[in-house]
Amino acid sequence: MATTTTPAQEVADLIARCALRDRAAFKSLYERTSAKLFGVTLRILKDRSEAEEAVQEVYVKIWQRADRYVAGNTSPISWLVAVARNHSLDILRARRPASDDIDVALEIPDAGPSPERAAQNNEEKGQIEKCLGTLEPDRADAVRGAYLDGYSYEELASRYAVPLNTMRTWLRRSLIKLKECLTA
Amino acid sequence: MSTSDDIGGEFEGRNALVAEYVLGLLSSSEHARVGSLIDNDQGLRAERDFWLSRFSSLNDEFVETPVPGHIYSAIAKRVFGEQRTSFWENLMVWRGIAAGALAVAVAAVGFNLAQPAPDSGALATQLVAALEGEGSNVKFVALYDGTGNVRLTALSGDDLPGQDYELWAIQGDNAPVSMGVIPVSERSAITLSPEVMQGWGEGSVLAISIEPDGGSPTGAPTGPVVATGVATPI
Numbered sequence: 001m002a003t004t005t006t007p008a009q010e011v012a013d014l015i016a017r018c019a020l021r022d023r024a025a026f027k028s029l030y031e032r033t034s035a036k037l038f039g040v041t042l043r044i045l046k047d048r049s050e051a052e053e054a055v056q057e058v059y060v061k062i063w064q065r066a067d068r069y070v071a072g073n074t075s076p077i078s079w080l081v082a083v084a085r086n087h088s089l090d091i092l093r094a095r096r097p098a099s100d101d102i103d104v105a106l107e108i109p110d111a112g113p114s115p116e117r118a119a120q121n122n123e124e125k126g127q128i129e130k131c132l133g134t135l136e137p138d139r140a141d142a143v144r145g146a147y148l149d150g151y152s153y154e155e156l157a158s159r160y161a162v163p164l165n166t167m168r169t170w171l172r173r174s175l176i177k178l179k180e181c182l183t184a
Numbered sequence: 185m186s187t188s189d190d191i192g193g194e195f196e197g198r199n200a201l202v203a204e205y206v207l208g209l210l211s212s213s214e215h216a217r218v219g220s221l222i223d224n225d226q227g228l229r230a231e232r233d234f235w236l237s238r239f240s241s242l243n244d245e246f247v248e249t250p251v252p253g254h255i256y257s258a259i260a261k262r263v264f265g266e267q268r269t270s271f272w273e274n275l276m277v278w279r280g281i282a283a284g285a286l287a288v289a290v291a292a293v294g295f296n297l298a299q300p301a302p303d304s305g306a307l308a309t310q311l312v313a314a315l316e317g318e319g320s321n322v323k324f325v326a327l328y329d330g331t332g333n334v335r336l337t338a339l340s341g342d343d344l345p346g347q348d349y350e351l352w353a354i355q356g357d358n359a360p361v362s363m364g365v366i367p368v369s370e371r372s373a374i375t376l377s378p379e380v381m382q383g384w385g386e387g388s389v390l391a392i393s394i395e396p397d398g399g400s401p402t403g404a405p406t407g408p409v410v411a412t413g414v415a416t417p418i
Contacts, residue, residue, distance in 0.1 A: 074236060078236070143207070173200075175203040
């Protein structure tokens with residue numbers, strides 16, 4: 001093993017050891033990352049006891065899925081945050097009425113400009129902020145609200161006092177614009 | 185498409201869906217449908233990873249909040265209620281782990297082997313090799329048990345219809361010696377032939393080539409070599 005390791009490498013190593021059922025590694029991983037992941041479940045679920053329950057389930061998932069973490073694709077912390085965020089969103093989604101189906105163009109067109117180049121481990125802080133800055137402030141806030149707070153289209157529509165379809169259109173256009181900026 | 189104001193032109197239809205998926209804006213049923221579309225399409229997976237990595241720049245805004253102390257013991261109870269996993273299960277969990285993790289995998293395999301130590305006298309001669317190659321997704325880990333057998337498991341690689349992967353030993357300047365056709369979808373074990381055994385040891389190179397069904401007809405590699413690795417003591 002290398003003599004100098006970055007914190008990210010250390011976390012990646014802990015995840016790898018969890019995949020090998022190393023209990024001590026799991027405990028270390030928990031000690032290092034649980035405050036962050038609790039921050040995620042708390043922000044999205046907005047209820048302390050629900051967030052505590054969720055964070056337990058998140059770590060059970062991390063233990064079960066540690067072998068799926070692919071080093072190099074995403075930073076280990078981003079991967080852990082994604083597990084926590086997705087779990088929290090699943091909880092919210094399960095509560096929403098089923099009638100909510102948006103009609104989705106399931107025949108997805110070409111992916112457009114290839115994201116491969118850009119999809120490399122590129123998590124520079126400045127870029128997404130810069131590109132969000134090219135959107136109208138309301139719309140940038142809506143995108144952030146969806147990511148950070150897990151707001152649904154309905155919640156966003158009522159927050160910004162616009163009809164649901166308008167919110168969808170706003171957000172889809174914003175996302176397309178965002179992608180153009182991020183891949184520029 | 186029932187609404188007129190969304191997904192209007194071609195421009196609008198592009199790409200927003202995967203971003204909506206990543207943001208979590210789709211309903212349960214759509215989320216599940218789009219999720220399985222993404223799982224089955226490399227381009228869409230790249231698109232998903234693109235959004236995930238970009239949005240993850242916002243993760244700093246999730247404020248670290250200490251978890252109450254009793255939570256960990258509840259988690260540990262749930263998580264460690266499992267049975268001990270076998271050596272091979274441990275090895276198999278490395279399937280699907282990408283190239284970057286291969287060295288870690290090898291280290292872990294070594295670490296793991298040291299535990300049950302089926303024959304501690306042979307430990308000194310156990311060897312491990314990580315087989316991979318530039319521009320190829322074929323990755324194997326090979327373990328030599330110190331007593332004439334190599335065990336192999338694929339970390340990644342696709343089944344090739346009408347073709348086989350063949351394993352070769354390359355020792356010094358000698359021509360590659362076939363060790364036989366190896367499956368990619370299951371682990372396998374190979375007993376070293378006397379010919380391979382002769383020069384076998386630290387520094388022996390294992391290579392995998394793509395050959396016609398059943399293996400090379402000539403006794404030498406005929407197809408591209410997709411992965412190689414050097415045997416190293418553990």
